[in-house]
Amino acid sequence: MSLPLSRRALLLSLAATGAAPLFRPAPARAAIPGGSRTICYIGGYNKHAPPGGAGNGQGISVFEMNRDTGALTPVTTYVDIASPSFLTLSADTRFLYALSEIDDFNAARDGCVTAFSVDRTSGELNMLNRATSGGSIPAHLSLDHSGRYVLVANYVGGSIGVLPIRPDGSLGNPTDVVHNTGPRMPERAEDNPPGNYAVSDHSGPHPHMVACDPSGRYVLACDAGLDRVYIWTLDLPTGKLRPAATPYVALMPGSAPRHFAFGHDGRIVYILCEQDSKVIVATFDSRTGALVPQQKVSTVTPYFQGSTLAAEILVSPNGRYVYASNRLGDSLAIFRVSPDGSLTLIDEVWMHADYGRAMMFDPSGKFLFCANQRSDSVTSFRVDQETGALDFTWHFTPVGSPTTFAFMHTA
Known part of the structure; x- marks a missing residue:
């Protein structure tokens, strides 16, 4: 039976450190013919977290994804890690890096x-080492394009850490730690959705994401506390960040830029602002690092009123659609991408769970997964790559306080 699952349709109808990691085994699973399998790693918050941040997770949960249905079958959970709220794999999937969103790693x-x-045949993880992130309560990490450094956004520490990757995949101490500075910003933006009581922390600098542009020439970081997007170059021999000609771009006070995603040609960057639930469409010049905002569009429809905080933004594998998640409002916004890179909101879909934080496509692009932090569950949608539509799979995967994904194909 077909059900009206989009929020828009619903509104219209209603209102008009050890050598080996610890693990927990899961039930035996059937092998996929051909040998290659799709592995999904999911991290989140567990009891080892700062005050107020503790969650129900156990560590890094490992699942096998059914390539036909998107269903996730549990394999193993690695519990010897504190609140792994963000994960990333190296380009060759030989290594996985997990930040711990904590503030007690060292003095x-x-x-x-x-x-x-990473065992590329089984997906098994073996811990190599741990290194300081260069600041407290890190929120995001990525690898630079050379694969020589891990870049970390330290949210409470107000800093960006650059960690060198050794030949064996282990990490060294930071080669650079850059601290952002700026004036105190308001807790709310002027262009909030009506009735939004949610606030973002503007007590100081709070970097929330750091990553390279597609050319690999520049490193960008969203600072949700200073309402800025910072731009640097990374000196590969030394691992030092150098400010670009224009070191940052200021966005609306109180808007809290959180995450960003580049269009496929690298000329457009989509910046998601948490507090006012807006997407800034900006041009980006990979020769100079110049970033110029061109458009602002809401991640909620005009029907929505109440509290909301945007969380994640993704560009579809074919580059024709952009997706954004809204916490509190519990929705997924779907945008059509015009030839000039501008966006048009075409639908808003219910997450079927609470406080959807991270989103990620599986490697095939057929499925979109949502980590619903407060519902302790992962939900998934089948993606129509022609229309951008999302069709709920009705699969709920129980995971305590999930916040992040990483996918790989086994060899």
């Missing part, structure tokens, strides 16, 4: 990053 009250080697 400086830093967070940390754990390096794992």
Whole structure:
């Protein structure tokens, strides 16, 4: 039976450190013919977290994805890690890096990053080492395009850490830690959705994401506390960040830029602002690092009123659609991408769960997964790559306080 699952349709109808990691085995699973399998790693918050941040997770949960249905079958959970709220795989999937969103790794009250080697046949993880993130409560990490450094956004520490990757995949101490500075910003933006009581922390600098542009020439970071997008170059021999000609772009006070995603040609960057639930469409010049905002569009329809905080933004594998998640409002916004890169909101879909934080496509692009932090569940949608529509699979995967995904194909 067909059900009206989109929020828009619903509104219209209603209103008009050890050598080996610890693990927990899961029930035996059937092998996929041909040998290759799709592995999904899911991290989140567990009891080892700062005050107020503790969650129900156990560590890094490992699942096998059914390539036909998108269903996730549990394989193993690695529990010897504190609140792994963001994960990333190396380009060759030989290594996985997980930040711990904590503030007690060392006497400086830093967070940390754990390096794992990955068995590309089984997906098994083996811990290599841990290193300081260069600041407290890290929120995001990525690898630079050379694969020589891990870049970390330390949210409470107000800093960007650059960690060198050794030949064996393990991590060294930071080669650079850059601290952002700026004036105190308001807790709310002027262009909030009506009735939005949610606030973002503007007590100081709070980097929320750091990653390279597609050319690999520049490193960008969203600072949700200073309402800025910072731009640097990365000196590969030294691992030092150098400010670009225009070191940052200021966005609306109180808007809290959180995450960004580049269009496929690298000329457009979509910046998601958490507090006012807006997407800034900006041009980006990979020769100079110049970033110029061109458009602002809401992630909620005009029907929506109440509290909301945007969380994640993705560009579809074919580059024709952009997706954004809204916490509190519990929706997924779907945008059509015009030839000039501008966006048009075409639908808003219910997540079927609470506080959807991270989203990620599986490697085939057939499925979109949502980590619903407060519902302790992962939900998934089948993606129509022609229309951008999302069709709920009705699969609920129980995971305590999930916040992040990483996918790989086994060899």
